[in-house]
Amino acid sequence: MEATMATEGRRYHHGNLREALVEAGLVLARAGGPDALGLREVTRAVGVTPNAAYRHFTDRAALVLAVALRAQERLAAAMVVRMDEAGREPEPARRAYLRLRALGLAYVGFAMAEPGLFQAAFVRQGESLDGGEPNPPSPSAAPPYQLLVTALDDLVAAGGLPPQHRADAEWACWSAVHGLSDLLLRGPLHLSDAATVEHLAGYVVDRAIDGVVAAGAGGPAKPSTPERATS
Amino acid sequence: MEATMATEGRRYHHGNLREALVEAGLVLARAGGPDALGLREVTRAVGVTPNAAYRHFTDRAALVLAVALRAQERLAAAMVVRMDEAGREPEPARRAYLRLRALGLAYVGFAMAEPGLFQAAFVRQGESLDGGEPNPPSPSAAPPYQLLVTALDDLVAAGGLPPQHRADAEWACWSAVHGLSDLLLRGPLHLSDAATVEHLAGYVVDRAIDGVVAAGAGGPAKPSTPERATS
DNA sequence: TGTACATCAGTGAACGCGCGTTCACTGATGTAC
DNA sequence: TGTACATCAGTGAACGCGCGTTCACTGATGTAC
Numbered sequence: 001m002e003a004t005m006a007t008e009g010r011r012y013h014h015g016n017l018r019e020a021l022v023e024a025g026l027v028l029a030r031a032g033g034p035d036a037l038g039l040r041e042v043t044r045a046v047g048v049t050p051n052a053a054y055r056h057f058t059d060r061a062a063l064v065l066a067v068a069l070r071a072q073e074r075l076a077a078a079m080v081v082r083m084d085e086a087g088r089e090p091e092p093a094r095r096a097y098l099r100l101r102a103l104g105l106a107y108v109g110f111a112m113a114e115p116g117l118f119q120a121a122f123v124r125q126g127e128s129l130d131g132g133e134p135n136p137p138s139p140s141a142a143p144p145y146q147l148l149v150t151a152l153d154d155l156v157a158a159g160g161l162p163p164q165h166r167a168d169a170e171w172a173c174w175s176a177v178h179g180l181s182d183l184l185l186r187g188p189l190h191l192s193d194a195a196t197v198e199h200l201a202g203y204v205v206d207r208a209i210d211g212v213v214a215a216g217a218g219g220p221a222k223p224s225t226p227e228r229a230t231s
Numbered sequence: 232m233e234a235t236m237a238t239e240g241r242r243y244h245h246g247n248l249r250e251a252l253v254e255a256g257l258v259l260a261r262a263g264g265p266d267a268l269g270l271r272e273v274t275r276a277v278g279v280t281p282n283a284a285y286r287h288f289t290d291r292a293a294l295v296l297a298v299a300l301r302a303q304e305r306l307a308a309a310m311v312v313r314m315d316e317a318g319r320e321p322e323p324a325r326r327a328y329l330r331l332r333a334l335g336l337a338y339v340g341f342a343m344a345e346p347g348l349f350q351a352a353f354v355r356q357g358e359s360l361d362g363g364e365p366n367p368p369s370p371s372a373a374p375p376y377q378l379l380v381t382a383l384d385d386l387v388a389a390g391g392l393p394p395q396h397r398a399d400a401e402w403a404c405w406s407a408v409h410g411l412s413d414l415l416l417r418g419p420l421h422l423s424d425a426a427t428v429e430h431l432a433g434y435v436v437d438r439a440i441d442g443v444v445a446a447g448a449g450g451p452a453k454p455s456t457p458e459r460a461t462s
Numbered sequence: 463t464g465t466a467c468a469t470c471a472g473t474g475a476a477c478g479c480g481c482g483t484t485c486a487c488t489g490a491t492g493t494a495c
Numbered sequence: 496t497g498t499a500c501a502t503c504a505g506t507g508a509a510c511g512c513g514c515g516t517t518c519a520c521t522g523a524t525g526t527a528c
Contacts, residue, residue, distance in 0.1 A: 013490060013504055039482060049506055051483075056504095060482065124417035145419060171411065171420070171431055172438040178418070179410025180402065186355035187409070188376060189402070200402055207403040211442030244471055244523060270515060280473055282516075287471095291515065 018056035020046045025067035026074075029120035037064050037120070064123055071121035075110050076143030082106035083151070093160035097209070100151045104177045104205035107144070111181035112197055118181065148174060161213055169212040176208035249287035251277050256298035257305075260351035268295050268351070295354055302352035306341050307374035313337035314382070324391035328440070331382045335408045335436035338375070342412035343428060349412065379405060383443075392444055400443040407439035 014020060024045040028036045039060040043050045057063045079102075086102035089095040111118040148170050155161040161169070183189045184197060192200070245251060255276040259267045270291040274281045288294045310333075317333035320326040342349040379401050386392040392400070414420045415428060423431070 017504080038480080040480075050481095051485095051507095052505055054483080122413075122417060124421060142419065168431065168434050171414070172407070172435050175410035175414060175435050176403070176407050176439070176442075177410065178413060179406035179408070182353075182409060182413055183402070183406060186353065188373065190355060200399065203399050204403050204406050207439070207442035207446060208407070209442075210445055210448065211407075211438035211440075214441055214445045214448055215438060217441065217445055217448070248471080269513085271513075281514095282474095282518095283472055285516080 014046075014048065014052075017046070017048065017052060021053055021056065021063060022066050022070055025063060026070055026117065026120075029067055029071065030114060030116045033116045034064060034068070034120040034123045036116070037067060039063060064120075068121055068123050071117045072142050072144060074114070074117060075107070075121055076147055078110045079103050079106040079144060079147050082109070083147070092158040093155075096151070096155040096158035097160050100155055100173075100209060101205055103147060103151050104173065104208065105201055107177040108181050108184070108197075108201040108205070111185055115185050118185070145170070145174070165212055165215045172212050173208050176204055176211075180204045245277075245279065245283075248277070248279065248283060252284060252287065252294060253297050253301055256294060257301055257348070257351075260298055260302065261345060261347045264347045265295060265299070265351040265354045267347070268298060270294060295351075299352055299354050302348045303373050303375060305345070305348060306338070306352055307378055309341045310334050310337040310375060310378050313340070314378070323389040324386075327382070327386040327389040328391050331386055331404075331440060332436055334378060334382050335404065335439065336432055338408040339412050339415070339428075339432040339436070342416055346416050349416070376401070376405070396443055396446045403443050404439050407435055407442075411435045 021042055025037050025042050028041060028045060037060075039053055040050045042063060043053050053063060057066065082102040082105065083099045086098045087095055089098050152161065152166060152169050152173070156163055156166050180189075180200065184192060184200075189196075189200070252273055256268050256273050259272060259276060268291075270284055271281045273294060274284050284294060288297065313333040313336065314330045317329045318326055320329050383392065383397060383400050383404070387394050387397050411420075411431065415423060415431075420427075420431070
Protein backbone atom coordinates (compact mmCIF):
# COMPACT_ATOMS: atom_id res chain seq x y z
CA MET A 1 0.00 0.00 0.00
CA GLU A 2 1.17 3.48 -0.74
CA ALA A 3 -0.01 6.16 1.69
CA THR A 4 -3.41 4.62 2.08
CA MET A 5 -4.39 6.75 5.02
CA ALA A 6 -2.07 9.55 4.03
CA THR A 7 -2.47 13.29 3.96
CA GLU A 8 -5.40 13.94 1.62
CA GLY A 9 -7.69 11.21 2.98
CA ARG A 10 -11.14 10.67 1.41
CA ARG A 11 -10.55 7.89 -1.08
CA TYR A 12 -12.80 4.94 -1.59
CA HIS A 13 -10.86 3.04 0.98
CA HIS A 14 -10.67 5.17 4.02
CA GLY A 15 -7.49 3.71 5.43
CA ASN A 16 -8.42 3.46 9.06
CA LEU A 17 -12.15 3.82 9.31
CA ARG A 18 -12.43 2.11 12.64
CA GLU A 19 -10.14 4.61 14.27
CA ALA A 20 -11.89 7.49 12.52
CA LEU A 21 -15.28 6.31 13.77
CA VAL A 22 -14.10 6.05 17.36
CA GLU A 23 -12.52 9.47 17.11
CA ALA A 24 -15.71 10.99 15.69
CA GLY A 25 -17.62 9.18 18.39
CA LEU A 26 -15.52 10.90 21.03
CA VAL A 27 -16.29 14.28 19.52
CA LEU A 28 -20.01 13.55 19.48
CA ALA A 29 -20.02 12.07 22.97
CA ARG A 30 -18.15 15.08 24.22
CA ALA A 31 -20.95 17.34 23.04
CA GLY A 32 -23.94 15.15 23.65
CA GLY A 33 -23.08 12.23 25.89
CA PRO A 34 -23.55 8.56 25.03
CA ASP A 35 -27.01 9.14 23.54
CA ALA A 36 -25.39 11.19 20.79
CA LEU A 37 -23.54 8.10 19.60
CA GLY A 38 -26.00 7.08 16.93
CA LEU A 39 -24.54 4.78 14.35
CA ARG A 40 -25.83 6.98 11.57
CA GLU A 41 -24.65 10.12 13.27
CA VAL A 42 -21.13 8.83 13.78
CA THR A 43 -20.76 7.57 10.23
CA ARG A 44 -22.22 10.85 8.96
CA ALA A 45 -19.57 12.74 10.90
CA VAL A 46 -16.87 10.73 9.17
CA GLY A 47 -18.52 11.16 5.77
CA VAL A 48 -19.20 7.53 5.17
CA THR A 49 -22.21 5.32 4.62
CA PRO A 50 -23.97 4.06 7.78
CA ASN A 51 -23.35 0.42 7.07
CA ALA A 52 -19.67 0.96 6.43
CA ALA A 53 -19.46 0.84 10.20
CA TYR A 54 -20.47 -2.81 10.10
CA ARG A 55 -17.08 -3.67 8.60
CA HIS A 56 -15.53 -2.67 11.93
CA PHE A 57 -18.19 -3.13 14.59
CA THR A 58 -20.74 -5.88 14.95
CA ASP A 59 -23.41 -3.36 15.90
CA ARG A 60 -24.00 0.00 17.48
CA ALA A 61 -23.33 -1.29 20.98
CA ALA A 62 -19.82 -2.32 19.97
CA LEU A 63 -19.10 1.16 18.68
CA VAL A 64 -20.40 2.75 21.84
CA LEU A 65 -18.26 0.42 23.91
CA ALA A 66 -15.14 1.32 21.93
CA VAL A 67 -15.82 5.00 22.53
CA ALA A 68 -16.42 4.32 26.20
CA LEU A 69 -13.06 2.62 26.57
CA ARG A 70 -11.35 5.53 24.87
CA ALA A 71 -13.13 7.98 27.15
CA GLN A 72 -11.94 6.00 30.15
CA GLU A 73 -8.39 6.39 28.91
CA ARG A 74 -8.87 10.13 28.70
CA LEU A 75 -10.13 10.19 32.26
CA ALA A 76 -7.13 8.17 33.39
CA ALA A 77 -4.79 10.51 31.52
CA ALA A 78 -6.30 13.52 33.26
CA MET A 79 -5.86 11.78 36.58
CA VAL A 80 -2.20 11.05 35.90
CA VAL A 81 -1.51 14.67 35.02
CA ARG A 82 -3.01 15.91 38.27
CA MET A 83 -1.31 13.28 40.35
CA ASP A 84 2.05 14.21 38.94
CA GLU A 85 1.41 17.88 39.58
CA ALA A 86 0.62 17.06 43.18
CA GLY A 87 3.53 14.69 43.71
CA ARG A 88 6.33 17.19 44.37
CA GLU A 89 6.26 16.60 48.11
CA PRO A 90 9.45 14.92 49.43
CA GLU A 91 7.96 13.19 52.48
CA PRO A 92 6.67 9.80 51.20
CA ALA A 93 3.49 9.41 53.22
CA ARG A 94 2.36 12.94 52.59
CA ARG A 95 3.33 12.63 48.95
CA ALA A 96 1.24 9.47 48.55
CA TYR A 97 -1.62 11.19 50.34
CA LEU A 98 -1.46 14.21 48.05
CA ARG A 99 -1.38 11.98 44.99
CA LEU A 100 -4.47 10.10 46.13
CA ARG A 101 -6.20 13.36 46.85
CA ALA A 102 -5.27 14.71 43.42
CA LEU A 103 -6.62 11.56 41.83
CA GLY A 104 -9.99 12.13 43.45
CA LEU A 105 -10.11 15.78 42.53
CA ALA A 106 -9.15 14.91 38.97
CA TYR A 107 -12.02 12.44 38.76
CA VAL A 108 -14.58 15.03 39.77
CA GLY A 109 -12.82 17.69 37.72
CA PHE A 110 -13.00 15.56 34.61
CA ALA A 111 -16.69 14.92 35.16
CA MET A 112 -17.32 18.67 35.34
CA ALA A 113 -15.02 19.64 32.49
CA GLU A 114 -16.13 16.84 30.16
CA PRO A 115 -19.59 15.75 31.21
CA GLY A 116 -20.31 14.11 27.88
CA LEU A 117 -17.16 12.04 27.89
CA PHE A 118 -17.55 11.22 31.54
CA GLN A 119 -21.01 9.83 30.97
CA ALA A 120 -19.95 8.04 27.83
CA ALA A 121 -17.13 6.41 29.75
CA PHE A 122 -19.69 5.03 32.11
CA VAL A 123 -22.16 3.37 29.78
CA ARG A 124 -22.73 0.22 31.64
CA GLN A 125 -20.49 -2.76 30.96
CA GLY A 126 -23.21 -4.92 29.40
CA GLU A 127 -26.18 -2.59 28.96
CA SER A 128 -28.69 -2.33 31.74
CA LEU A 129 -32.21 -3.41 32.49
CA ASP A 130 -33.13 -4.73 29.05
CA GLY A 131 -31.44 -7.63 27.34
CA GLY A 132 -28.17 -8.11 29.12
CA GLU A 133 -25.45 -9.77 27.04
CA PRO A 134 -22.41 -11.04 29.02
CA ASN A 135 -20.09 -8.16 29.59
CA PRO A 136 -17.17 -7.35 27.41
CA PRO A 137 -14.03 -6.34 29.31
CA SER A 138 -12.91 -7.68 32.65
CA PRO A 139 -14.86 -5.93 35.40
CA SER A 140 -12.16 -3.75 36.82
CA ALA A 141 -9.51 -3.52 34.14
CA ALA A 142 -10.39 0.12 33.49
CA PRO A 143 -7.36 2.41 33.64
CA PRO A 144 -8.91 4.77 36.21
CA TYR A 145 -9.51 1.86 38.54
CA GLN A 146 -5.93 0.69 38.20
CA LEU A 147 -4.67 4.13 39.10
CA LEU A 148 -6.83 4.22 42.20
CA VAL A 149 -5.68 0.79 43.35
CA THR A 150 -2.06 1.75 42.84
CA ALA A 151 -2.48 5.05 44.66
CA LEU A 152 -3.95 3.26 47.67
CA ASP A 153 -1.23 0.60 47.64
CA ASP A 154 1.35 3.36 47.51
CA LEU A 155 -0.27 5.07 50.47
CA VAL A 156 -0.02 1.84 52.45
CA ALA A 157 3.60 1.34 51.40
CA ALA A 158 4.42 4.91 52.43
CA GLY A 159 2.87 4.36 55.84
CA GLY A 160 -0.06 6.69 55.29
CA LEU A 161 -2.72 3.98 55.49
CA PRO A 162 -2.69 1.04 57.93
CA PRO A 163 -2.53 -2.23 55.94
CA GLN A 164 -5.54 -3.59 57.81
CA HIS A 165 -7.57 -0.66 56.46
CA ARG A 166 -6.56 -1.29 52.86
CA ALA A 167 -9.20 -3.87 51.89
CA ASP A 168 -12.03 -2.44 49.77
CA ALA A 169 -10.75 1.09 50.31
CA GLU A 170 -10.96 1.65 46.56
CA TRP A 171 -14.70 1.16 46.63
CA ALA A 172 -15.22 3.67 49.39
CA CYS A 173 -13.08 6.20 47.53
CA TRP A 174 -14.53 5.52 44.12
CA SER A 175 -18.07 5.64 45.47
CA ALA A 176 -17.47 9.06 46.99
CA VAL A 177 -16.01 10.76 43.93
CA HIS A 178 -18.32 9.01 41.52
CA GLY A 179 -21.36 9.81 43.56
CA LEU A 180 -20.41 13.45 43.88
CA SER A 181 -19.82 13.62 40.13
CA ASP A 182 -23.25 12.23 39.42
CA LEU A 183 -24.92 14.53 41.94
CA LEU A 184 -23.16 17.44 40.26
CA LEU A 185 -23.96 16.39 36.72
CA ARG A 186 -27.44 14.92 36.92
CA GLY A 187 -28.49 15.38 40.50
CA PRO A 188 -29.54 18.07 42.93
CA LEU A 189 -26.17 19.82 42.74
CA HIS A 190 -26.32 20.42 39.02
CA LEU A 191 -26.78 24.16 39.40
CA SER A 192 -23.75 24.64 41.61
CA ASP A 193 -21.36 27.43 40.72
CA ALA A 194 -17.65 26.81 40.24
CA ALA A 195 -16.66 27.85 43.75
CA THR A 196 -19.16 25.47 45.30
CA VAL A 197 -18.01 22.65 43.06
CA GLU A 198 -14.42 23.24 44.05
CA HIS A 199 -15.26 23.37 47.72
CA LEU A 200 -17.42 20.26 47.66
CA ALA A 201 -14.88 18.29 45.66
CA GLY A 202 -12.16 19.04 48.19
CA TYR A 203 -14.45 18.35 51.10
CA VAL A 204 -15.83 15.07 49.80
CA VAL A 205 -12.43 13.74 48.78
CA ASP A 206 -10.97 14.60 52.17
CA ARG A 207 -13.84 12.96 54.01
CA ALA A 208 -13.49 9.83 51.87
CA ILE A 209 -9.79 9.52 52.63
CA ASP A 210 -10.38 10.26 56.31
CA GLY A 211 -13.01 7.56 56.33
CA VAL A 212 -10.71 4.80 55.12
CA VAL A 213 -7.66 5.97 57.04
CA ALA A 214 -9.49 6.38 60.36
CA ALA A 215 -11.75 3.38 59.78
CA GLY A 216 -13.73 2.49 62.87
CA ALA A 217 -12.21 5.26 64.94
CA GLY A 218 -15.01 7.81 64.82
CA GLY A 219 -18.49 7.67 66.30
CA PRO A 220 -20.22 5.13 68.54
CA ALA A 221 -19.17 1.50 68.48
CA LYS A 222 -20.32 -0.54 65.53
CA PRO A 223 -23.24 -2.92 65.89
CA SER A 224 -22.13 -6.47 66.50
CA THR A 225 -24.59 -7.93 64.03
CA PRO A 226 -24.27 -6.69 60.44
CA GLU A 227 -27.26 -4.94 58.90
CA ARG A 228 -28.99 -6.19 55.82
CA ALA A 229 -28.19 -4.33 52.62
CA THR A 230 -31.09 -5.31 50.40
CA SER A 231 -34.79 -4.92 51.07
CA MET B 232 -70.73 13.40 39.55
CA GLU B 233 -71.79 9.89 40.44
CA ALA B 234 -68.99 7.34 40.82
CA THR B 235 -66.93 8.80 38.00
CA MET B 236 -63.78 6.86 38.78
CA ALA B 237 -65.72 4.09 40.48
CA THR B 238 -65.40 0.34 40.36
CA GLU B 239 -65.93 -0.60 36.72
CA GLY B 240 -63.68 2.11 35.22
CA ARG B 241 -63.31 2.33 31.45
CA ARG B 242 -65.84 4.94 30.45
CA TYR B 243 -65.23 7.73 28.07
CA HIS B 244 -64.11 9.93 30.90
CA HIS B 245 -61.49 8.09 32.81
CA GLY B 246 -61.99 9.80 36.13
CA ASN B 247 -58.40 10.34 37.17
CA LEU B 248 -56.26 9.82 34.13
CA ARG B 249 -53.35 11.81 35.42
CA GLU B 250 -52.99 9.59 38.43
CA ALA B 251 -53.44 6.47 36.31
CA LEU B 252 -50.70 7.60 33.92
CA VAL B 253 -48.24 8.23 36.73
CA GLU B 254 -49.08 4.88 38.26
CA ALA B 255 -48.59 3.09 34.95
CA GLY B 256 -45.38 5.03 34.52
CA LEU B 257 -44.10 3.68 37.81
CA VAL B 258 -44.84 0.13 36.70
CA LEU B 259 -43.02 0.65 33.42
CA ALA B 260 -40.09 2.44 35.03
CA ARG B 261 -39.82 -0.33 37.54
CA ALA B 262 -39.28 -2.84 34.77
CA GLY B 263 -37.34 -0.75 32.29
CA GLY B 264 -36.02 2.39 33.90
CA PRO B 265 -36.70 5.92 32.71
CA ASP B 266 -36.18 5.04 29.04
CA ALA B 267 -39.26 2.83 29.24
CA LEU B 268 -41.38 5.90 29.94
CA GLY B 269 -42.47 6.55 26.39
CA LEU B 270 -45.53 8.69 26.14
CA ARG B 271 -47.15 6.20 23.81
CA GLU B 272 -46.16 3.28 25.96
CA VAL B 273 -47.58 4.77 29.13
CA THR B 274 -50.88 5.73 27.53
CA ARG B 275 -51.04 2.30 25.94
CA ALA B 276 -50.66 0.72 29.36
CA VAL B 277 -53.62 2.70 30.61
CA GLY B 278 -55.65 1.89 27.53
CA VAL B 279 -56.00 5.41 26.30
CA THR B 280 -55.04 7.41 23.23
CA PRO B 281 -51.51 8.85 23.23
CA ASN B 282 -52.61 12.44 23.09
CA ALA B 283 -55.02 12.04 25.95
CA ALA B 284 -51.89 12.50 28.03
CA TYR B 285 -51.66 16.07 26.78
CA ARG B 286 -54.71 16.96 28.86
CA HIS B 287 -52.60 16.35 31.97
CA PHE B 288 -48.98 16.89 30.99
CA THR B 289 -47.50 19.52 28.72
CA ASP B 290 -45.21 16.97 27.14
CA ARG B 291 -43.39 13.73 27.75
CA ALA B 292 -40.79 15.37 29.97
CA ALA B 293 -43.49 16.49 32.38
CA LEU B 294 -44.80 12.95 32.65
CA VAL B 295 -41.34 11.58 33.28
CA LEU B 296 -40.78 14.19 35.95
CA ALA B 297 -44.02 13.29 37.71
CA VAL B 298 -42.98 9.65 37.77
CA ALA B 299 -39.54 10.63 39.04
CA LEU B 300 -41.03 12.52 41.96
CA ARG B 301 -43.22 9.58 42.83
CA ALA B 302 -40.22 7.25 42.68
CA GLN B 303 -38.36 9.56 45.04
CA GLU B 304 -41.22 9.25 47.49
CA ARG B 305 -40.95 5.50 47.33
CA LEU B 306 -37.26 5.69 48.05
CA ALA B 307 -37.91 7.95 51.01
CA ALA B 308 -40.58 5.59 52.30
CA ALA B 309 -38.15 2.67 52.16
CA MET B 310 -35.61 4.73 54.05
CA VAL B 311 -38.10 5.59 56.78
CA VAL B 312 -39.01 1.95 57.27
CA ARG B 313 -35.40 0.94 57.72
CA MET B 314 -34.60 3.83 60.00
CA ASP B 315 -37.47 2.97 62.27
CA GLU B 316 -36.42 -0.67 62.36
CA ALA B 317 -32.96 0.43 63.45
CA GLY B 318 -34.10 2.99 66.00
CA ARG B 319 -34.82 0.71 68.94
CA GLU B 320 -31.59 1.64 70.71
CA PRO B 321 -32.18 3.61 73.95
CA GLU B 322 -28.87 5.52 74.07
CA PRO B 323 -29.51 8.70 71.99
CA ALA B 324 -26.16 9.10 70.22
CA ARG B 325 -25.95 5.49 69.27
CA ARG B 326 -29.58 5.51 68.25
CA ALA B 327 -29.02 8.49 65.96
CA TYR B 328 -25.96 6.80 64.56
CA LEU B 329 -27.85 3.59 63.82
CA ARG B 330 -30.64 5.52 62.16
CA LEU B 331 -28.20 7.33 59.89
CA ARG B 332 -26.53 4.08 59.06
CA ALA B 333 -29.88 2.47 58.26
CA LEU B 334 -30.72 5.39 56.02
CA GLY B 335 -27.58 4.80 53.97
CA LEU B 336 -28.13 1.07 53.75
CA ALA B 337 -31.72 1.65 52.71
CA TYR B 338 -30.57 3.94 49.90
CA VAL B 339 -28.27 1.31 48.45
CA GLY B 340 -30.79 -1.41 49.18
CA PHE B 341 -33.49 0.40 47.26
CA ALA B 342 -31.17 0.89 44.31
CA MET B 343 -30.52 -2.85 44.21
CA ALA B 344 -34.08 -3.95 44.84
CA GLU B 345 -35.66 -1.45 42.45
CA PRO B 346 -33.04 -0.44 39.90
CA GLY B 347 -35.62 0.85 37.45
CA LEU B 348 -37.33 3.07 39.97
CA PHE B 349 -34.02 4.20 41.40
CA GLN B 350 -32.82 5.34 38.02
CA ALA B 351 -36.17 6.89 37.17
CA ALA B 352 -36.04 8.84 40.42
CA PHE B 353 -32.77 10.28 39.28
CA VAL B 354 -33.60 11.60 35.83
CA ARG B 355 -31.89 14.89 35.99
CA GLN B 356 -33.82 17.89 37.26
CA GLY B 357 -33.86 19.74 33.91
CA GLU B 358 -32.64 17.21 31.38
CA SER B 359 -28.95 17.07 30.64
CA LEU B 360 -26.55 18.06 27.91
CA ASP B 361 -29.09 19.02 25.27
CA GLY B 362 -31.63 21.79 25.61
CA GLY B 363 -31.76 22.59 29.27
CA GLU B 364 -35.00 24.22 30.41
CA PRO B 365 -34.92 25.82 33.89
CA ASN B 366 -35.47 23.12 36.45
CA PRO B 367 -38.78 22.30 37.96
CA PRO B 368 -38.66 21.63 41.70
CA SER B 369 -36.41 23.33 44.20
CA PRO B 370 -32.97 21.74 44.06
CA SER B 371 -33.01 19.83 47.29
CA ALA B 372 -36.65 19.51 48.26
CA ALA B 373 -36.57 15.79 47.52
CA PRO B 374 -37.87 13.70 50.40
CA PRO B 375 -34.75 11.49 50.59
CA TYR B 376 -32.60 14.58 50.97
CA GLN B 377 -34.77 15.91 53.76
CA LEU B 378 -34.46 12.63 55.62
CA LEU B 379 -30.69 12.71 55.33
CA VAL B 380 -30.46 16.28 56.58
CA THR B 381 -32.68 15.48 59.51
CA ALA B 382 -30.73 12.35 60.39
CA LEU B 383 -27.48 14.32 60.47
CA ASP B 384 -29.04 17.10 62.53
CA ASP B 385 -30.32 14.50 64.96
CA LEU B 386 -26.87 12.98 65.22
CA VAL B 387 -25.46 16.39 66.12
CA ALA B 388 -28.23 16.97 68.66
CA ALA B 389 -27.55 13.58 70.22
CA GLY B 390 -23.88 14.37 70.56
CA GLY B 391 -22.73 11.82 67.96
CA LEU B 392 -21.36 14.39 65.53
CA PRO B 393 -19.43 17.54 66.50
CA PRO B 394 -21.39 20.60 65.33
CA GLN B 395 -18.32 21.97 63.56
CA HIS B 396 -18.31 18.84 61.41
CA ARG B 397 -21.94 19.17 60.40
CA ALA B 398 -21.58 21.51 57.41
CA ASP B 399 -21.88 19.74 54.05
CA ALA B 400 -21.89 16.36 55.75
CA GLU B 401 -24.99 15.44 53.74
CA TRP B 402 -23.06 15.73 50.51
CA ALA B 403 -20.29 13.46 51.68
CA CYS B 404 -22.82 10.88 52.83
CA TRP B 405 -25.05 11.17 49.80
CA SER B 406 -22.09 10.99 47.43
CA ALA B 407 -20.91 7.77 49.04
CA VAL B 408 -24.19 5.87 48.91
CA HIS B 409 -25.19 7.27 45.56
CA GLY B 410 -21.82 6.50 44.03
CA LEU B 411 -21.87 2.96 45.35
CA SER B 412 -25.37 2.49 44.00
CA ASP B 413 -24.30 3.62 40.55
CA LEU B 414 -21.16 1.46 40.60
CA LEU B 415 -23.35 -1.48 41.55
CA LEU B 416 -26.05 -0.81 38.97
CA ARG B 417 -24.20 0.49 35.94
CA GLY B 418 -20.55 0.30 36.87
CA PRO B 419 -17.78 -2.20 37.47
CA LEU B 420 -19.57 -3.78 40.42
CA HIS B 421 -22.67 -4.71 38.48
CA LEU B 422 -21.91 -8.43 38.62
CA SER B 423 -21.51 -8.56 42.38
CA ASP B 424 -23.34 -11.27 44.24
CA ALA B 425 -25.68 -10.51 47.13
CA ALA B 426 -23.11 -11.16 49.84
CA THR B 427 -20.64 -8.79 48.25
CA VAL B 428 -23.29 -6.14 47.85
CA GLU B 429 -24.23 -6.43 51.48
CA HIS B 430 -20.65 -6.28 52.63
CA LEU B 431 -19.77 -3.31 50.45
CA ALA B 432 -22.88 -1.39 51.45
CA GLY B 433 -22.04 -1.75 55.13
CA TYR B 434 -18.40 -0.92 54.56
CA VAL B 435 -19.00 2.15 52.41
CA VAL B 436 -21.68 3.55 54.71
CA ASP B 437 -19.47 3.08 57.74
CA ARG B 438 -16.51 4.75 56.05
CA ALA B 439 -18.69 7.67 54.98
CA ILE B 440 -19.94 8.25 58.52
CA ASP B 441 -16.43 7.81 59.93
CA GLY B 442 -15.23 10.37 57.42
CA VAL B 443 -17.57 13.11 58.54
CA VAL B 444 -17.41 12.28 62.24
CA ALA B 445 -13.63 12.10 62.37
CA ALA B 446 -13.12 14.90 59.84
CA GLY B 447 -9.49 15.98 59.61
CA ALA B 448 -8.34 13.48 62.22
CA GLY B 449 -6.90 10.80 59.98
CA GLY B 450 -3.87 10.88 57.70
CA PRO B 451 -1.19 13.51 57.11
CA ALA B 452 -1.96 17.18 57.65
CA LYS B 453 -4.02 18.86 54.94
CA PRO B 454 -2.37 21.10 52.40
CA SER B 455 -2.65 24.74 53.36
CA THR B 456 -3.59 25.86 49.85
CA PRO B 457 -6.72 24.28 48.42
CA GLU B 458 -6.43 22.30 45.22
CA ARG B 459 -8.30 23.16 42.09
CA ALA B 460 -11.34 21.05 41.36
CA THR B 461 -11.83 21.68 37.63
CA SER B 462 -9.33 21.21 34.85
C1' DT C 463 -87.82 18.89 37.33
C1' DG C 464 -86.30 19.78 32.66
C1' DT C 465 -83.80 21.60 29.09
C1' DA C 466 -79.86 24.52 26.69
C1' DC C 467 -75.29 25.06 26.54
C1' DA C 468 -70.42 25.91 27.80
C1' DT C 469 -66.72 23.22 29.25
C1' DC C 470 -64.01 19.46 29.73
C1' DA C 471 -61.68 15.00 28.54
C1' DG C 472 -61.31 12.02 25.59
C1' DT C 473 -60.89 9.90 20.19
C1' DG C 474 -58.88 8.94 15.51
C1' DA C 475 -55.97 9.87 11.93
C1' DA C 476 -52.02 11.77 10.35
C1' DC C 477 -47.46 14.57 10.33
C1' DG C 478 -42.45 14.06 9.80
C1' DC C 479 -38.64 12.03 11.62
C1' DG C 480 -34.53 9.34 12.44
C1' DC C 481 -33.17 5.19 13.86
C1' DG C 482 -30.46 0.31 13.39
C1' DT C 483 -29.95 -3.07 10.23
C1' DT C 484 -29.99 -5.93 5.79
C1' DC C 485 -29.44 -6.69 0.86
C1' DA C 486 -27.07 -6.93 -3.39
C1' DC C 487 -23.64 -4.39 -5.37
C1' DT C 488 -18.91 -2.30 -6.96
C1' DG C 489 -14.51 -0.04 -6.58
C1' DA C 490 -9.84 -0.66 -4.80
C1' DT C 491 -6.05 -3.48 -3.00
C1' DG C 492 -2.46 -6.61 -3.11
C1' DT C 493 -0.72 -11.16 -4.06
C1' DA C 494 0.51 -15.34 -7.08
C1' DC C 495 2.55 -16.77 -11.04
C1' DT D 496 7.16 -6.46 -15.27
C1' DG D 497 2.50 -7.66 -16.26
C1' DT D 498 -1.76 -9.67 -15.76
C1' DA D 499 -5.68 -12.58 -13.35
C1' DC D 500 -8.11 -12.94 -9.47
C1' DA D 501 -9.49 -13.46 -4.60
C1' DT D 502 -10.29 -10.49 -0.92
C1' DC D 503 -11.44 -6.55 1.30
C1' DA D 504 -13.88 -2.09 2.28
C1' DG D 505 -16.76 0.64 0.85
C1' DT D 506 -21.71 2.28 -1.71
C1' DG D 507 -26.79 2.93 -2.44
C1' DA D 508 -31.31 1.83 -1.66
C1' DA D 509 -34.58 0.01 1.08
C1' DC D 510 -36.81 -2.56 5.24
C1' DG D 511 -39.85 -1.85 9.25
C1' DC D 512 -40.32 0.52 13.25
C1' DG D 513 -41.86 3.49 16.96
C1' DC D 514 -41.53 7.80 18.49
C1' DG D 515 -43.55 12.75 20.13
C1' DT D 516 -46.68 15.84 18.69
C1' DT D 517 -50.61 18.32 16.17
C1' DC D 518 -55.14 18.65 14.06
C1' DA D 519 -60.03 18.65 13.93
C1' DC D 520 -63.37 16.13 16.09
C1' DT D 521 -67.06 14.14 19.50
C1' DG D 522 -68.90 12.13 23.67
C1' DA D 523 -69.78 13.13 28.52
C1' DT D 524 -70.33 16.28 32.42
C1' DG D 525 -72.42 19.57 35.18
C1' DT D 526 -74.33 24.13 35.80
C1' DA D 527 -77.76 28.10 34.96
C1' DC D 528 -82.26 29.29 34.58
